[in-house]
Every structure is written in C-alpha cells, then in structure tokens.
Amino acid sequence: MISLAGLDYSVFFALAAGVVICLYVVLDGFDLGVGILFPLAPRSVDREIMMESLVPFWDGNETWLVLGGMVLLSAFPLAFSILLPMFYVPLFLMLFGLVLRGVAFEFRSQGGPLQVAWSGAFAAGSAVAAFCQGAILGAFVSGGVTVADGQFAGGPFDWLSLFSIVTGLGVVAGYALLGACWLIWKTEGPTQLFARELSLTTLLCSGAAIMVVSIWTPIALPQVAHRWFSWPELVKLLPLPIVAVACAISVFRSRWSRHEWVPFVSSIGLFVTSLAGVGASIWPFAIPGVMTIWQASSLPQTQALVAKALLVIVPIVLAYLVGGYFLFRGKVKPSTEPY
Helix, strand or coil: CCCCCCCCHHHHHHHHHHHHHHHHHHHHHHHHHHHHHHHHCCCHHHHHHHHHHHCCCHHHHCHHHHHHHHHHHHHCHHHHHHHHHHCHHHHHHHHHHHHHHHHHHHHHCCCCCCHHHHHHHHHHHHHHHHHHHHHHHHHHHCCCCCEECCEECCCCCCCCCHHHHHHHHHHHHHHHHHHHHHHHHHCCHHHHHHHHHHHHHHHHHHHHHHHHHHHHHHHHCHHHHHHHHCCCHHHHHCHHHHHHHHHHHHHHHHCCCCCCCHHHHHHHHHHHHHHHHHHHHHCCEEECCCEECCCCCCCHHHHHHHHHHHHHHHHHHHHHHHHHHHHCCCCCCCCCCCC
8 A cells, every 4th residue: 555644745746747747848859859850851861760760759758748737637726727728729739739740750651742741740740849838838937827716817829928939949949959969869870960960059049048038037027036046045946057057068068979878868957957947936836926836736635546646657657668768779770761
C-alpha cells in the first residue's frame, strides 16, 4: 500500500505538473525542433535521416502532453476551468498542428508526387504547435487573465499580445535548438554538419528570447521583480540563471566537439533551468495574480487517489521510454534510398 500521509497534495501536484511539463518540453520539443528545421535541410537524404531519427520516439514523447493535462484537470480543476476558455484558440491551433504533423509524418513516408506537400505540412505543423505552446506560456505568465465570479470573463484573443508573440517565437527557436542538438548526437556526415552549423543560429535566437523575457517580466510585473531581486530570494534563485548561462556556453563550445551528446544534454539543461525560472517567478500561484495552488485545488480525497495513480503510471511510462531510447541508441542511417 502506498502511503502519502502528511503530504501537501497541492505542492506535490504543482511539482508533478512542473516535472511533466519539463519532460514534455524536452522530449517532444526536440522532435518538434527537427520538424522546424526540416525545410532547411540541404538534401533529400538529410530529410530522410531526420525522419528516421524520430520514428521510434515521437509517439511516446507526446504521452507527457496527455499526462500533464490529466494532472492539471484532476489536481487544479478551478484553475483549469478558467484557463481553458482563455486558451481555446491557441490550444485548438496547437492540436491542429500536432494532428497535421502526425498525418504528414505517415503520408510522407509513402512517397509519390505529394511528398513535398507533406514535408511542408510536417514542418508547418511542428512550427505552429511550438509557437502556440510558447504563446500560451507567455499569456499565462503575464497574468492577464480576466476572472469574474470564478469564471473566465475575457475574450477569445486575450492570450495574444506582443509578449506572448515573443515567447511563442522564443519556444520555436528553443525547440529548433533542441532539434539541432539531437541531430548532432544521432546523425553523422553531412546531416550532422548541417545540424552543427544551425546550432549556433538557434542558440543565439533562443538566448535572445530568454534575455528579452527575463528583462521584460520583472519590468512589467512587480511581483516577479520582488521575487527575483529581494533578499534573501535573490540568493535562493541565483543558481538558476548561472546554470542557464553555463548550459548555453556549453552548447556553444561543444557544437564541434567529439563528445556529440554534450550539446543535447546542455540544451536540455538550458530549457529546464529556464522553465524552473518561470515556475519560481509565479510560485505559488495556479493563475498568476488570481489564485494560489491551494485555492485552485480539488478535494483531498481526489488528489490522494490521483497521486497514487501517478506513482504507478509515471514509472511505467518512464520505463517504456527509457527502454525505447536504449533499444534505438546509436547513430541513425537512412533505411531507404532518397525519393
């Protein structure tokens, strides 16, 4: 029997949601990033190798999106019911992009005269899904949620602002960085050279987006400025930007290294520390400026049941993914001749 006595379920689920989001961003992020880089590949054979590098993993990576939605709905139903109407449009566009990407992934492999069109659909679906995820994050962090009588009282495009556009483009650049670093690790020859060359551009774009958001949020949101620049909070949070800068430097220095796994691990570190910084900025709010995680929580009985389910489900999913990555380790080579 799993015992969770004395556990603050709200904190547990907030941390669990953060971990699931990080896993989704890192795992689905790199395969979305490969899709974003797809049109830039110089040769048909490069695109075939890029696709082959994703085949064993991309379905399993999206498991974390479903799991994250389940955690948020079951643990924080009030926040979920408020945020969902606000994000109907970007969520619809994101799901459309993911579906388009999945369909294109399968149909493109059949070859034929429409293969170029399906390649474009694969890249477009990847970019749209990435942009919408970043825009949702930006709109959420900015705290522009209009609530009246416990319900969302804004319009369908309240999520769209200059800040959310910047964060959306930042996530596109960040996923492209993850994709480039993944290809450095998993490919060789001209395809790897293509990824090494693009890694610098994607790193610079990602770094610029992180810097803009890091400067923008404290200026626009006093509570974020207080969290980061007051004593002793400054000392507690200072390791996050230090590690992020170290990871960015590591990506830059290891792009042409013989240790081909280092850029990918370093880019993951950059993403995780950036997301941790976002979480630290808004903690302990379920909706920034509106309600805390305790105010948004479901009944303790519900949370206890879901917590026990997570402690069973998550290790199984992790074991499946780890087994898949271990089974398909090593360099990727095209299984077919280029079309």
